[in-house]
Amino acid sequence: MTEYSCLIRQVHLDYLHAGASIIITASYQATIQGFVAKGLSEEEAELLLRRSVEIACEAREIYFDKCTEGSLDYIESGNISRRPVLVAASIGSYGAYLADGSEYSGKYGDAVTLKTLKDFHRRRLQILAKSGADLIAFETIPNKLEAKAYAELLEEEETNIPAWFSFNSKDGINVVSGDSILECASIADSCKRAVAVGINCTPPRFIHGLVLAIQKATSKPIVIYPNSGETYNAGLKQWTKSSGVVVDEDFVSYIGKWREAGASLFGGCCRTTPNTIRAISRVLSKCP
Numbered sequence: 001m002t003e004y005s006c007l008i009r010q011v012h013l014d015y016l017h018a019g020a021s022i023i024i025t026a027s028y029q030a031t032i033q034g035f036v037a038k039g040l041s042e043e044e045a046e047l048l049l050r051r052s053v054e055i056a057c058e059a060r061e062i063y064f065d066k067c068t069e070g071s072l073d074y075i076e077s078g079n080i081s082r083r084p085v086l087v088a089a090s091i092g093s094y095g096a097y098l099a100d101g102s103e104y105s106g107k108y109g110d111a112v113t114l115k116t117l118k119d120f121h122r123r124r125l126q127i128l129a130k131s132g133a134d135l136i137a138f139e140t141i142p143n144k145l146e147a148k149a150y151a152e153l154l155e156e157e158e159t160n161i162p163a164w165f166s167f168n169s170k171d172g173i174n175v176v177s178g179d180s181i182l183e184c185a186s187i188a189d190s191c192k193r194a195v196a197v198g199i200n201c202t203p204p205r206f207i208h209g210l211v212l213a214i215q216k217a218t219s220k221p222i223v224i225y226p227n228s229g230e231t232y233n234a235g236l237k238q239w240t241k242s243s244g245v246v247v248d249e250d251f252v253s254y255i256g257k258w259r260e261a262g263a264s265l266f267g268g269c270c271r272t273t274p275n276t277i278r279a280i281s282r283v284l285s286k287c288p
């Protein structure tokens with residue numbers, strides 16, 4: 001366990017050194033139901049969720065300490081200006097727990113209702129909201145029903161930290177289930193605890209149109225963190241190359257366009273690396 005903590009902390013640190021201002025905890029696919037199915041007790045499962053946030057906070061501390069030591073400002077003046085770093089606690093969709101790739105189809109079947117989704121997500125949200133994280137990242141939301149479940153839970157639980165709602169799409173028009181991005185973004189827009197709305201784990205070529213659509217539904221900040229453009233094969237449990245794959249440099253050429261379209265928070269999802277973030281932060285540091 002300790003060994004894994006070290007590895008995860010190092011990954012967070014790599015992203016911080018690359019210029020990240022928000023780090024997302026390794027809890028996307030970590031669920032109480034999943035851990036219990038593996039033989040852990042509920043207490044152990046809850047501890048692991050809290051630990052995912054602790055690890056990210058530790059990385060932030062280490063990073064700040066290092067910056068302080070090495071900073072010329074600090075040596076000269078004794079105080080330092082450093083960029084703020086936020087820890088976002090990740091909540092993956094019900095499909096991520098099923099681990100059958102259904103976060104990329106959004107088809108949960110008729111048996112899965114609003115109540116099923118709220119019951120499924122409630123306890124993890126309660127724990128992560130009180131874990132010391134700065135915000136909740138609802139990621140890879142594949143359909144309207146799950147967005148509604150999150151919005152209702154945030155209200156019912158009076159969640160004390162804000163959240164972002166991030167959807168995914170495979171056609172640049174709708175979210176993956178076929179639900180309208182406008183309707184999905186409107187759900188997040190009417191949720192007073194939502195501080196940003198956007199898209200993640202979606203090929204870069206689809207992002208521009210989606211940002212324009214989201215803007216019609218909300219004036220909240222738009223968050224964008226696409227994947228590399230590869231496709232996830234749920235049967236093989238592997239990412240496979242497809243025609244739309246982009247390298248870090250291409251990725252970066254998109255940033256200006258997405259920014260012009262109205263997005264203000266940028267990052268990378270599956271199959272991107274700290275190098276992607278390094279390239280993005282270089283572009284952004286040159287922007288007025």
Ligand SMILES: [Zn+2]
Nearest residue numbers: 201227269270
């Ligand atoms: Zn992803």
